[in-house]
Amino acid sequence: MEDVAKRAGVALGTVSNVINRPQKVSRSTIEKVQRAISELGFVPNRAARALAAGTSNTIGVVIADLSNSFFVDMARGAESVAAESSINVVLANTDMRRSKQASNLDLFRQERMAGILLAPLPGADSSLLTGRNGTPLVFLNDAAIEGACTVSVDNEHGGYLAATHLLAIGRRRLLFAGDPAQAVPIADRLRGVERAVREVVDASLEVIRTPEVQAENGRTLGFDIASRPTSERPDGIIAAADLLALGLVQILGSDPSIRIPEDIAITGYDNNRAAWESLVPITTIAQPGEQIGAVAMALLLEEIRDPEGHEHAHSVLEPTLVVRASTQRT
Amino acid sequence: MEDVAKRAGVALGTVSNVINRPQKVSRSTIEKVQRAISELGFVPNRAARALAAGTSNTIGVVIADLSNSFFVDMARGAESVAAESSINVVLANTDMRRSKQASNLDLFRQERMAGILLAPLPGADSSLLTGRNGTPLVFLNDAAIEGACTVSVDNEHGGYLAATHLLAIGRRRLLFAGDPAQAVPIADRLRGVERAVREVVDASLEVIRTPEVQAENGRTLGFDIASRPTSERPDGIIAAADLLALGLVQILGSDPSIRIPEDIAITGYDNNRAAWESLVPITTIAQPGEQIGAVAMALLLEEIRDPEGHEHAHSVLEPTLVVRASTQRT
DNA sequence: GAATGTAATTGAAGCGCTTCACAATATACC
DNA sequence: GGTATATTGTGAAGCGCTTCAATTACATTC
Numbered sequence: 001m002e003d004v005a006k007r008a009g010v011a012l013g014t015v016s017n018v019i020n021r022p023q024k025v026s027r028s029t030i031e032k033v034q035r036a037i038s039e040l041g042f043v044p045n046r047a048a049r050a051l052a053a054g055t056s057n058t059i060g061v062v063i064a065d066l067s068n069s070f071f072v073d074m075a076r077g078a079e080s081v082a083a084e085s086s087i088n089v090v091l092a093n094t095d096m097r098r099s100k101q102a103s104n105l106d107l108f109r110q111e112r113m114a115g116i117l118l119a120p121l122p123g124a125d126s127s128l129l130t131g132r133n134g135t136p137l138v139f140l141n142d143a144a145i146e147g148a149c150t151v152s153v154d155n156e157h158g159g160y161l162a163a164t165h166l167l168a169i170g171r172r173r174l175l176f177a178g179d180p181a182q183a184v185p186i187a188d189r190l191r192g193v194e195r196a197v198r199e200v201v202d203a204s205l206e207v208i209r210t211p212e213v214q215a216e217n218g219r220t221l222g223f224d225i226a227s228r229p230t231s232e233r234p235d236g237i238i239a240a241a242d243l244l245a246l247g248l249v250q251i252l253g254s255d256p257s258i259r260i261p262e263d264i265a266i267t268g269y270d271n272n273r274a275a276w277e278s279l280v281p282i283t284t285i286a287q288p289g290e291q292i293g294a295v296a297m298a299l300l301l302e303e304i305r306d307p308e309g310h311e312h313a314h315s316v317l318e319p320t321l322v323v324r325a326s327t328q329r330t
Numbered sequence: 331m332e333d334v335a336k337r338a339g340v341a342l343g344t345v346s347n348v349i350n351r352p353q354k355v356s357r358s359t360i361e362k363v364q365r366a367i368s369e370l371g372f373v374p375n376r377a378a379r380a381l382a383a384g385t386s387n388t389i390g391v392v393i394a395d396l397s398n399s400f401f402v403d404m405a406r407g408a409e410s411v412a413a414e415s416s417i418n419v420v421l422a423n424t425d426m427r428r429s430k431q432a433s434n435l436d437l438f439r440q441e442r443m444a445g446i447l448l449a450p451l452p453g454a455d456s457s458l459l460t461g462r463n464g465t466p467l468v469f470l471n472d473a474a475i476e477g478a479c480t481v482s483v484d485n486e487h488g489g490y491l492a493a494t495h496l497l498a499i500g501r502r503r504l505l506f507a508g509d510p511a512q513a514v515p516i517a518d519r520l521r522g523v524e525r526a527v528r529e530v531v532d533a534s535l536e537v538i539r540t541p542e543v544q545a546e547n548g549r550t551l552g553f554d555i556a557s558r559p560t561s562e563r564p565d566g567i568i569a570a571a572d573l574l575a576l577g578l579v580q581i582l583g584s585d586p587s588i589r590i591p592e593d594i595a596i597t598g599y600d601n602n603r604a605a606w607e608s609l610v611p612i613t614t615i616a617q618p619g620e621q622i623g624a625v626a627m628a629l630l631l632e633e634i635r636d637p638e639g640h641e642h643a644h645s646v647l648e649p650t651l652v653v654r655a656s657t658q659r660t
Numbered sequence: 661g662a663a664t665g666t667a668a669t670t671g672a673a674g675c676g677c678t679t680c681a682c683a684a685t686a687t688a689c690c
Numbered sequence: 691g692g693t694a695t696a697t698t699g700t701g702a703a704g705c706g707c708t709t710c711a712a713t714t715a716c717a718t719t720c
Contacts, residue, residue, distance in 0.1 A: 001706065011670045016708060026668060046440040047380035048706035051675050056377065058437070060420070066405070072396045076425060088437050090390075091421040093405060107388070107418050110376040215607045243607065250609040254584075277545045277573065277604060279580040331676065341700045346678060356698060378676035381705050 001042065008036035019044065050112055058088040059300065060108035061117040062101065066093040070270060071119050073289025074140050074296070078117055081297040087114065094121060101128075109135050115300045117293070122183060136303040136310075138296045143314060144184075149303065151296040151315045155185045158285040158319040159192025162238045162267040165283070165321055167196060169328065171236030171265055172203045177221055177248070178240025179209040186213075186240045189269065193238055206234060213240050215274070218247020225264075226255045235264055236327075242268035242275040245282050249326060253280050265327040281324035288317050331372065338366035349374065380442055388418035389630065390438035391447040392431065396423040400600065401449050403619025404470050404626070408447055411627040417444065424451060431458075439465050445630045447623070452513065466633040466640075468626045473644060474514075479633065481626040481645045485515045488615040488649040489522025492568045492597040495613070495651055497526060499658065501566030501595055502533045507551055507578070508570025509539040516543075516570045519599065523568055536564060543570050545604070548577020555594075556585045565594060566657075572598035572605040575612050579656060583610050595657040611654035618647050 005015045010029060017025050018033040025033075036042075050056040061078055063071045079089045092104035101121055105128065108116050112135070119140040120128065126147045129137060139145050143152035166174060174197060180187035190207065197205045210217040218239065225233055225248075239245035245268030252258050252266070260266060260280055268275050271286035295315050303310040335345045340359060347355050348363040355363075366372075380386040391408055393401045409419045422434035431451055435458065438446050442465075449470040450458065456477045459467060469475050473482035496504060504527060510517035520537065527535045540547040548569065555563055555578075569575035575598030582588050582596070590596060590610055598605050601616035625645050633640040 012707085013671065013709080014669060017669085020708080024668075029668080043436075044440055045381070045442060045706055046437075047377045047386065047442050048675090049708075050377035051375070051381050051677080052706075052708040054675070054708090058441075066396060066402045066421075067399050069397050072423075075396070075423060079423070079425075088433075089422070090437075091396075091423065092419070093402075093409070093421065095406060095409070103418075107376075107420075110374055112375060112377050246607060254609065274603070274607060277576060279584070279609075342677085343679080343701065344699055347699085350678080354698075359698080375676055378705090379678070381707080382676075382678040384678090384705070 001044070003040055004033065004036045004042050007040060008032045055112055055114050057086075058090060058111075058113055059115045059117065059297070060104075060111070060113040061089055061091045062094060062104045062108065062119065063091060064094045064101070064119045064121050065096050066091070069272070070287055070289045071141075074117075074119060074293035077290030077293025077295075078297040079293075080290075081294045081301070085301060087301070094119075096121065115304050117296055117300060134307075136300055136307065138300045138303070140292055140296050143316065147312065149296070149299040149312045149314070151292050151299065151317065153287050153292065153319055154316050155188035155319075156192040156195075158269065158287075159189035159238070160196045161192070161319065161321045162189075162269070162283075162285055163193040163196035165323070165327065166236035166238065166265055166267065167200050167203055169236075169261075169265060171234075172200070173234045173236070174203060174205045175225075175234035175237045176205060176207045176240070177210055177218070177237060177244055178213055179211070180207075181209070182212075189238075189240060210240075210244060213244040215243045215247035215250070218244040218249075219251050220247075222248045222251025226252060226258065230257075233258075233264065237264060237266045239266065239268050242270045242272035242282060242284055244268070245284070245326070246274045246278050249278055249280050249282060261325070261327045261329065267327060271322055275322075276324070278326075280326050283324045283327040284322050285319045286322050287319050291317055331374070333370055334363065334366045334372050337370060338362045385442055385444055387416075387444055388420060389445045389447065389627070390434075390441070390443040391419055391421045392424060392434045392438065392449065393421060394424045394431070394449045394451050395426050396421070399603070400617060400619045401471075404447075404449060404623035407620030407623025407625075408627040409623070410620075411624045411631070415631060417631070424449075426451065445634050447626055447630060464637075466630055466637065468630045468633070470622055470626050473646065477642065479626070479629040479642050479644070481622050481629065481647065483617050483622065483649055484646050485518035485649075486522040486525070488599065488617075489519035489568070490526045491522070491649065491651045492519075492599070492613075492615055493523040493526035495653070495657065496566035496568065496595055496597065497530050497533055499566075499591075499595060501564075502530070503536075503564045503566070504533060505536045505538060505555075505564035505567045506570070507538050507540055507548070507567060507574055508543055509541070510537075511539075512542075519568075519570060540570075540574065543574045545573045545577035545580070548574040548579075549581050550577075552578045552581025556582060556588065560587075563588075563594065567594060567596045569596065569598050572600045572602040572612060572614055574598070575614070575656070576604045576608050579608055579610050579612060591655070591657045591659065597657060601652055605652075606654070608656075610656050613654045613657040614652050615649045616652050617649050621647055 005012045018030050082089045094101040115136040124142050139150040143150050176193050178186050180190045197203045245266050253260050268282045268284040271284045275282040275284045335342045348360050412419045424431040445466040454472050459477050469480040473480050506523050508516050510520045527533045575596050583590050598612045598614040601614045605612040605614045
């Protein structure tokens with residue numbers, strides 16, 4: 001930077017001003033300095049800047065599992081909001097390992113990031129906030145944390161939406177597939193389903209716990225249902241996840257005695273690629289991943305700009321129903 | 331850090347030594363200093379360290395598209411190698427946008443990262459290397475670049491593997507689906523297929539260009555093939571991607587006059603989740619994503635440790651054939 | 661033309677660490 | 691005991707920037 005100053009015939013501080021506060025510098029000086037910068041191929045040193053300024057203008061996003069596109073969507077939403085304020089975003093992948101979550105958080109705090117967005121592993125609590133050196137932190141996809149902003153999705157409402165949709169198209173013998181004890185969001189979804197069922201007099205609900213929510217589990221359950229006498233089959237199935245629904249559709253759809261959706265209508269959850277690539281496209285509940293990221297970033301920027309006046313908010317976003325052929329012929 | 335030194339009753343430099351070169355410090359001093367560190371909740375400032383030391387110990391990975399699990403695998407492989415040398419890894423998502431690729435590279439160079447791993451957008455060239463301030467850079471999944479290390483996969487061999495497999499199970503009327511003009515890797519795969527076909531006297535090859543390689547295109551092509559007279563149908567199909575193969579399997583598999591794999595065997599490419607979640611699991615060519623990341627990180631670390639003696643390497647990894655039910659009954 | 665105000669520029673003082681020449685202390689050997 | 695050799699510990703210099711009080715240049719106004 002000194003070389004740039006010398007070459008442009010100005011002082012060190014002026015170069016800094018050209019870079020950070022151009023409105024404070026005269027037009028002609030800006031040009032001189034910028035010419036010198038490009039002639040010298042000057043690359044500013046952010047480490048020095050972060051040190052001198054006490055904070056960087058980069059925000060770190062720690063993601064529980066990058067192989068899950070839901071989280072990638074959040075990152076994308078966060079980035080688009082950050083870009084508007086020309087703030088940089090870097091990511092770190094927790095890869096479902098608790099130790100990496102901790103080390104990634106440490107890393108970003110040590111780098112004196114302007115702020116951190118964290119999509120935590122299940123079971124996050126406010127202990128993740130301790131040890132922080134004042135770096136603002138917003139939680140993604142987790143509502144149950146005090147002492148910080150959180151942005152999450154209303155899973156109970158998602159379950160309610162799915163069930164209401166099935167009830168609306170005349171289904172009365174509903175089946176929920178997925179283990180509510182396995183994950184809090186699944187339990188929430190089930191509660192929403194139960195609420196919807198309670199609202200309709202002659203509707204019934206059966207719950208079948210699957211060990212996981214993969215396609216394989218859906219197929220197993222599919223064979224089970226196909227082997228039942230017709231009268232004991234459900235006429236509407238709410239799967240706790242799209243892959244589970246996919247497995248169900250694969251098996252039930254290839255049974256000649258069962259028509260989808262006439263005999264059995266099926267809904268998934270998440271709006272995975274699996275849902276729309278299926279031979280029978282699957283009705284699903286779409287989670288607003290990008291929106292989560294965008295809202296969280298907005299909250300974080302607000303906290304960064306006004307750390308004193310900031311009050312922690314808990315934003316809950318609504319999922320939406322995406323109707324496809326697995327519940328409704330087009 | 332000064333406070334830590336004071337509290338531990340040692341000099342500033344000693345605290346630094348405890349953190350960076352504990353072997354130079356006596357056992358008792360280490361303990362004193364560490365106690366002070368934890369009592370004071372001291373969080374080292376990496377910005378200052380990077381400035382003073384002239385380089386950080388974190389490596390930046392710029393990924394063309396994080397929603398593609400192939401790239402996420404690379405990141406994972408890179409991280410696991412970096413972790414062995416306790417080097418940190420942060421990611422940036424290009425999200426298929428050229429401008430973001432440039433800005434992410436800038437960012438990492440300005441941060442004075444120890445090195446950069448870049449999975450570039452199609453059409454990368456060595457211009458991405460100019461303007462770099464000596465930051466070592468290794469290209470992922472791209473072979474055609476001079477002046478830097480590259481790690482890529484042998485797509486020609488992948489195509490050869492797929493075709494050889496079909497020929498080995500007795501198929502002679504092969505069909506390649508996918509547009510070689512659309513992407514260089516697809517053209518490479520086709521070349522491999524052609525080579526394999528040339529090696530077998532009575533084998534023939536038909537090429538059908540699909541606009542894209544999505545499931546939808548596979549379905550369209552599937553209907554086309556199903557409508558042909560039996561004698562004009564291929565008995566082996568090599569799809570340029572798994573989703574394309576999935577679409578084919580969905581349509582051909584539900585046609586009562588066609589059995590998979592007896593009448594038509596189908597291979598995909600990439601080993602996507604789509605391939606193994608299919609009702610008929612799809613034979614595919616697996617790309618060693620994690621290995622690409624691991625090898626690239628190893629090369630990068632080598633270059634960082636010995637910038638002078640380093641010679642750029644072009645590592646080409648081999649894909650592997652994964653046989654599933656779409657070509658072979660189990 | 662002097663007084664006043666505003667805009668542009670300067671340069672020195674740090675930011676929190678690493679590094680390194682040097683000093684202090686301990687250990688080994690003759 | 692004295693000298694050489696490790697082993698530890700010290701603290702000042704400086705990494706490349708931001709910031710800000712102080713200075714200078716230039717326009718207005720009366």
